[in-house]
Amino acid sequence: MDIATLSSQLLIGLSRGMIFFIVAAGLTLIFGVLRITNFAHGSLYMLGAFAAYSVSTSLGHGHYGFWLALLVAPITVMILSLIIERGLLRFIYNRDHLTQMLLTYSLVLIAGDAVKIIWGSEYKSINIPEGLRGSISIWGASLPLYNAFLLLIGPLVALGLWLFLSKTHLGKICRATATDREMVDILGINSTRVFALVFALGGWLAGLGGTLIAPTTTVSMGMDANILIYAFLIVVIGGLGNIWGTLISSIIIGMGEAIGVLLIPSVSIILPYMIAGILLIFRPSGLLKSVW
Amino acid sequence: MLVNIDPSSRTTNRKIHNSLGLGLAPIGILILLIVPTLIPPYYSYLLATIFTTALLATSLNLVLGYGGLLHLHHGVFYGIGAYTVAIIMTKTSWPFALAVILGPILSAALAFVIGWFCVRLRGLYFGMLTLALGQLVWAIVYRWNALTNGDNGIHAIPVPDFLTSTSSVYYTTLLVLLLSLLILYKITKSPFGLTLLAARDNPVRSESLGINVKQHRLIAFVIAGFFAGVAGVLFVLLERSVAPSLLFWNKSAEILIMCLMGGLTVFLGPTLGAAILVLLSMIVGLYTEYWLLVLGLLLLILVLFLPQGILGYIYEKIKGRRQRGGSLDASN
Numbered sequence: 005m006d007i008a009t010l011s012s013q014l015l016i017g018l019s020r021g022m023i024f025f026i027v028a029a030g031l032t033l034i035f036g037v038l039r040i041t042n043f044a045h046g047s048l049y050m051l052g053a054f055a056a057y058s059v060s061t062s063l064g065h066g067h068y069g070f071w072l073a074l075l076v077a078p079i080t081v082m083i084l085s086l087i088i089e090r091g092l093l094r095f096i097y098n099r100d101h102l103t104q105m106l107l108t109y110s111l112v113l114i115a116g117d118a119v120k121i122i123w124g125s126e127y128k129s130i131n132i133p134e135g136l137r138g139s140i141s142i143w144g145a146s147l148p149l150y151n152a153f154l155l156l157i158g159p160l161v162a163l164g165l166w167l168f169l170s171k172t173h174l175g176k177i178c179r180a181t182a183t184d185r186e187m188v189d190i191l192g193i194n195s196t197r198v199f200a201l202v203f204a205l206g207g208w209l210a211g212l213g214g215t216l217i218a219p220t221t222t223v224s225m226g227m228d229a230n231i232l233i234y235a236f237l238i239v240v241i242g243g244l245g246n247i248w249g250t251l252i253s254s255i256i257i258g259m260g261e262a263i264g265v266l267l268i269p270s271v272s273i274i275l276p277y278m279i280a281g282i283l284l285i286f287r288p289s290g291l292l293k294s295v296w
Numbered sequence: 297m298l299v300n301i302d303p304s305s306r307t308t309n310r311k312i313h314n315s316l317g318l319g320l321a322p323i324g325i326l327i328l329l330i331v332p333t334l335i336p337p338y339y340s341y342l343l344a345t346i347f348t349t350a351l352l353a354t355s356l357n358l359v360l361g362y363g364g365l366l367h368l369h370h371g372v373f374y375g376i377g378a379y380t381v382a383i384i385m386t387k388t389s390w391p392f393a394l395a396v397i398l399g400p401i402l403s404a405a406l407a408f409v410i411g412w413f414c415v416r417l418r419g420l421y422f423g424m425l426t427l428a429l430g431q432l433v434w435a436i437v438y439r440w441n442a443l444t445n446g447d448n449g450i451h452a453i454p455v456p457d458f459l460t461s462t463s464s465v466y467y468t469t470l471l472v473l474l475l476s477l478l479i480l481y482k483i484t485k486s487p488f489g490l491t492l493l494a495a496r497d498n499p500v501r502s503e504s505l506g507i508n509v510k511q512h513r514l515i516a517f518v519i520a521g522f523f524a525g526v527a528g529v530l531f532v533l534l535e536r537s538v539a540p541s542l543l544f545w546n547k548s549a550e551i552l553i554m555c556l557m558g559g560l561t562v563f564l565g566p567t568l569g570a571a572i573l574v575l576l577s578m579i580v581g582l583y584t585e586y587w588l589l590v591l592g593l594l595l596l597i598l599v600l601f602l603p604q605g606i607l608g609y610i611y612e613k614i615k616g617r618r619q620r621g622g623s624l625d626a627s628n
Contacts, residue, residue, distance in 0.1 A: 041420065095600060101366055101420055106556055107599040109549055113592030121586070233431055233545060240424040270439055277432035281413075284425045288417045 012145035013266045014259060019151035021258020022158025023217050027231055028238040028250050029165060030209030036245020037182045037202040040093065041101065043108040046232030047115035048207050052081045052214025053223045054119055057128045070133035070219065078211035085207025089200045097199070112228065119225055128223040150219060157216065161209070162251055169247065178202055182245060237280035243290030252291055253283075328470055337462040341534070344466045346574045347473040348530040353554040353566035354480055355523035360552070361560035362484055363516045364496030365415075366423035369430025370551050372410075373403040373521040375437065375543035377528025382450040382538045383443060392456050399532075400525030406433070407521020408514070415513045427545060434543040449539030453532055469530050476523055481563055483519065492516055553595055559605025568607055 031045045055077035060069030088111065096104055136150045169175040181188045181198045188195045213231075221227075238257055242249030260279045264272035283291070332340040356370040377399040384395035410429045414422050437444050444450070458464055483489050495502040495509040502509055532538060541547065550573070558569030576594075580587045602609055 041423075092596070092600075099603065101423070102360075102552070102556070103599055103603050105368075106549075106553065106595060109553075110592045110595035110599065113588045113595065117586045117589035117592070121589075229544075229546060233427065236424060237428055240421065240428075244420075270441075273439060274432060274435040277428055277435055280428040281425070281432050284417075284421070284428055285413050288421055288425070 008144045008146070010266065011143065012147055013262050015142065015145060015147045015155070016151055017259040017262020018255060019147075019154040019158075019258075020261065021255040022154045023213050024231075024234055024238055024258055025158050025251050025254035026161050026209055026216065027213035028235040028242070028254055029161065029247055030206035030213075031235045032239045032242065032245055032247065032250045033165075033178075033202055033209070034206040035239060037178055038093070038097070038199050040097075041105050041108065041236075042203075042206070043105055043232065044088070044111035044115065045108075045206070045210050045235060046228035046230075047112050048081050048085060048210035049214040049217075049231050050119060050225070050228040051084065051115060052077050052211030053218045053227060054123050054128075054214075055080045055211070056215040056218045057123070057130055057223050060130050070130060073130070073218075074212075074215055077215045078208045081211025081214070082204050082208035085210075086200060086204045088207075089203040093203065094196055094199065097196075112232075116225060116228065125225055129221075130218045130223065132219040154216060161212070162247065165247055174201070234276060237276065241280055241283045241287075241290055243292040246290065246292045249290055249292030256283075325474065332463050332466050340462050340466040342574065342578060344462075344469040344530075344534055346571045347469040348527050348534060349554070349570040349574055350567040351473050351476050351530065352524055352527040353551050353558070353570045354477060354563075355520045355527065356551050357555050357560060357563075357566045358480060358483070358516050358523075359513075359520045360555055361565075362489060362492050362496065363513055365513060365517075366420060367426050367517070367520070368423045368552070369426045369545055369548045370520065370524055371545070371548035372430040372433045372543050373407055373524035374528045374531070374547075374551075375538070375540075376406050376433070377403040377525030378531045378538045378542060379437060379444060379450075379528075380525075381529050381532045382453050385453050385455070385532075386450055387443075396529050399529040400522045403525025403528065404518050404522035407518045407524075411514045411517035411521070415510045415517065430543070430548065431545060434540060434545070437543055438540040444540070447540060449537060451537040453536045453538070455533060455536065459533055465533050468533060472526060472530060476526055477567070480519075480523065484563060488512065488515070553591070553598075555605075556595075556603075557598055557605055559608030559611070561604065562607040562611060565605050565607040569605070572606075 027045065027049050030048075031042060034040060034042050034045070056070075056073035059073040059076045063069040063072060092107065092111075096107055132150050136153050139146045139148045140152055141147070142152075167175075169179055177188065177193055177198055178201070181193075181195050181202075185195050188198070214227075217227075234257060238250060238253045241256070242251070242253035256279060257276045260275050261272060264275035328343070331343070352370070352374050355373075356367060359365050359367045359370070380399040380402045381395045384390050384398065385392065410426065410433075413429065414425045417425055438446060440446070459468065491502070491507055492512050494505075495507060495512055499509050528542075531542075554569035554573050555566045556569070557572060558565030558567065560566075573591075576590070577587050580590050584590070598605075604612060
């Protein structure tokens with residue numbers, strides 16, 4: 005194995021880490037502010053991928069299909085999230101973790117079969133958009149252009165979230181709600197509206213992740229289960245509710261997976277779980293400080 | 297020392313109602329003994345599936361309901377018990393009895409290892425670590441082709457001749473279930489079980505009373521793992537095949553749903569939940585392929601309107617009526 009192979013594999017791992025980050029960031033945001041473990045997050049991601057498929061094929065696999073999907077699919081998922089939050093979640097904010105988890109798990113079951121009903125159970129795929137085909141060379145390592153695109157999108161999302169949470173008025177309210185909900189209520193801010201906003205934003209991120217992964221893989225049922233466990237592990241490793249911690253742990257898991265594929269392919273699916281297990285044993289409260 | 301404040305025990309005033317339904321037990325057992333002679337073999341098989349699942353769910357509830365711990369991946373111990381028997385019976389010439397004994401023991405040993413790490417954490421972190429380590433075990437089973445046959449699972453597992461007929465499997469699973477439930481019931485009533493409850497309801501106070509909370513939780517975890525392993529052995533008797541999906545996390549979620557459906561606070565709640573889910577999946581399966589959709593809707597209704605579970609709800613009603621009657625007497 006030469007350096008070029010290793011570094012191109014690492015770059016691919018890094019770009020997968022970016023998708024993990026986008027999905028997990030939504031989860032951690034929901035976690036930090038609403039304090040709900042959202043099992044349905046993986047389903048929102050899957051719905052994003054399927055919505056992206058529908059949008060891009062409705063344009064006959066044309067050049068603009070993917071770009072339109074990138075715009076429309078996450079917003080569709082966001083609207084759905086908003087409906088879920090207003091229609092269901094807001095009734096269970098005072099319940100214990102188990103009840104909340106099982107409520108969101110019921111959505112996992114429903115979404116799984118709904119996808120089967122709407123889109124059928126055969127595998128689907130989206131073409132990589134025209135401008136992002138082929139590969140480029142970074143320090144001698146070749147990298148598919150689409151993965152390079154993901155490497156750009158990931159930090160952009162991180163930056164956007166950071167700007168939103170620390171520079172805008174609304175973002176500050178979100179953070180305040182995560183820290184002390186009661187005080188926010190006392191100050192005359194309707195904290196359940198903040199919850200709705202954050203859940204919708206989280207859904208948008210899940211949908212975005214699903215849309216972005218769609219051209220690189222087959223869009224299929226069952227893609228919700230795997231990403232969900234990864235996203236959970238990433239969120240917990242990073243420190244609940246901490247965006248930067250999530251970024252770091254996404255990169256760790258993405259790279260870990262990529263190195264695993266290269267070194268010992270037969271155990272590559274074990275590696276992320278192993279990393280997560282070890283990190284959790286030694287740093288049970290996550291790499292960075294959680295928000296609460 | 298780390299203090300365990302467990303958010304999942306926010307419903308601290310929930311009590312464990314053990315007595316409910318146990319008075320009817322002898323009649324029920326009698327019926328269950330006679331029933332296989334009256335019904336077609338398929339229904340005996342179905343009942344045996346319920347017995348196996350009921351044991352699995354009840355073992356989880358020792359940790360979940362009594363221990364107040366968010367144990368998200370109990371299916372692993374079920375799977376390991378089943379895989380142990382499967383591997384010994386297909387890959388070695390060891391006797392069947394040894395396989396049956398080793399199954400639960402290996403499950404308990406694995407529970408000790410996983411539990412040893414998990415009990416140091418609290419609340420959601422406990423749950424997440426059980427999930428991570430459980431998925432790790434799943435991934436190993438899934439990938440270790442030479443030993444576990446990977447994705448395909450192991451089929452046509454040989455069992456002794458006296459365990460091949462449906463009725464013998466039925467009576468075996470029934471006997472094992474009853475014995476295991478009795479033992480688990482005794483455990484919940486023992487000083488150990490009561491201490492576990494105390495540690496669930498108020499870990500801080502329990503610690504300061506000199507109770508080793510982590511140790512109690514670990515022991516409960518190992519016991520639960522052991523009985524899940526027993527259920528795994530029964531599963532092999534019943535199905536004669538194993539597959540890695542037994543250890544995947546959504547199987548564990550199904551067990552959690554059973555516990556919630558019957559009621560975490562009643563000893564027989566998980567048994568009822570298991571019976572309902574197994575029967576429903578069979579009945580719904582006759583009409584539609586969308587069983588999971590039905591399950592999802594059912595779970596949604598359950599969580600929103602009946603969070604204390606069916607038996608928990610019934611018990612609350614009975615108790616409420618008794619209390620109202622009692623206060624009337626007092627006022628007279």
